[in-house]
Amino acid sequence: MTTVRCASVAFLFSLLHSVLLARSESFIGINYGQVADNLPPPSATAKLLQSTYIEKVRLYGADPAIIKALANTGIGIVIGTANGDVPPLASDPNFARNWINSNVLPFYPSSKIILITVGNEVMTSGDQNLMTQLLPAMQNLQNALNGASLGGKIKVSTVHSMAVLKQSEPPSSGSFDPSFGDLMKGLLGFNKATGSPFAINPYPYFAYRSDPRPETLAFCLFQPNSGRFDSGTNIKYMNMFDAQVDAVRAALNSMGFKEIEIVVAETGWPYKGDSNEVGPSIENAKAYNGNLISHLRSLVGTPLMPGKSVDTYLFALYDEDLKPGPGSERAFGLFKTDLTMTYDVGLSKGAQGTTPAPATPKTPATPSPSPSNNETWCVPKSNVSNVQLQANLDYACGQGIDCRPVQPGGACFEPNTVASHAAYAMNLFYQHSARNPWNCDFSQTATLTSKNPSYKGCIYPGGST
Helix, strand or coil, X not given: CHHHHHHHHHHHHHHHHHHHHHHCCCCEEEEECCCCCCCCCHHHHHHHHHCECCCEEEECCCCHHHHHHCCCCCCEEEEEECHHHHHHHHHCHHHHHHHHHHHCCCCCCCCCEEEEEEEECHHHCCCHHHHHHHHHHHHHHHHHHHHCCCCCCCEEEEEEEHHHEEECCCHHHCEECHHHHHHHHHHHHHHHHHCCCEEEECCHHHHHHHCCCHHHHHHHCCCCCCCEEECCCCEEECCHHHXXXXXXXXXXXXXXXXXXXXXXXXXXXXXCCCCCCCCCCHHHHHHHHHHHHHHHHCCCEECCEECCCXXXXXXXXXXXXXXXXXXXXXXXXXXXXXXXXXXXXXXXXXXXXXXXXXXXXXXXXXXXXCCCCCEEEEEECCCCCHHHHHHHHHHHHCCCCCCHHHCCCCCXXXXXXXXXXXXXXXXXXXXXXXXXXXXXXXXCCEEEECCCCCECCECCCCEEC
């Protein structure tokens, strides 16, 4: 009877933990592009998404089969209008009403449509006529939603590329291109008035492609690095994602729009490309997406927006084999069209415990000496900054180890500090990496110890060297 009772308690704890984890990951979304001729049926995709921690999906159009397949799944859906729809939406309120009548009303609320994006990267399209029509198109769609009593339930926005910024380095100097002038101010005024997000497409991959140095790669992949100092805020940035998102935050703040929420509409890394392309590889894609997911799960936020993870839509769900351009354009998919993973970044429920090999070999400058006895643990050195510890946490959890114990509801979540969470993750990474001394380096911020760091309720795995 005692065995049954213990098993029941363990089951209930596991169930509670799963619920807490699921609730904590509403910020993870994915892009579902359809420039392909080999995609699985929408019903199969809906089942795939339900088997993951992905809670939001962004469509570039409003495919009724997909919207219908996602009904009653609880998955948030972003639908979009094509750039070609912007002129009629802007000039004809009836066109906007018909668009809502055709693409929203037949499905909502069973299909959880949460946002409509009007066009994609219109402001950097170079089409001045399209740019001037963007705000009227958004306003007409908003009015159509209001007329259908959905104005407070479904938001309207547009998606921008990072090129809308004139300056982004250092992040505190982030500013919009002044050539957009009143057009951008009008769009931001709409976002503020309606409570809709500013949607942006940051791609550290493109930053690395234009500056392919090893230190840039580590900065872009959330791997241990020396960081980049922003003298405007005295903040040291440890990854490109935070730097790019905070540059957008600074630009919004400088325009007087501190209350507008930022949503990352696209970000990703290709896993293969043409022979002359710099950066695409399975290792880099896995490192970027895996470490990004771990960073989001940590809820640490960015330096300018701490304590909350921005909603982030990974690019992409599947490869799009009909996309033009270099090979990398057709190799962003996290899943294959046969519904298997391209590589594992811990998105599938029940797959977070896998332990793939590290994304990149790490050679320390001076490996920490092993203690004399056989059982060893990897712990942070004293006086390591929280910024560096967060980078270590992101890196370790991004390698496929099971970091659920330091997430809300986990056995090692308390004390809820970066130092405590990083210590657990760094040791777990070391234990799952053959206990090689160089796997307890972390840019010389870690050391090996024979003293067990476990504490009541939280067990640090240990082992013999």
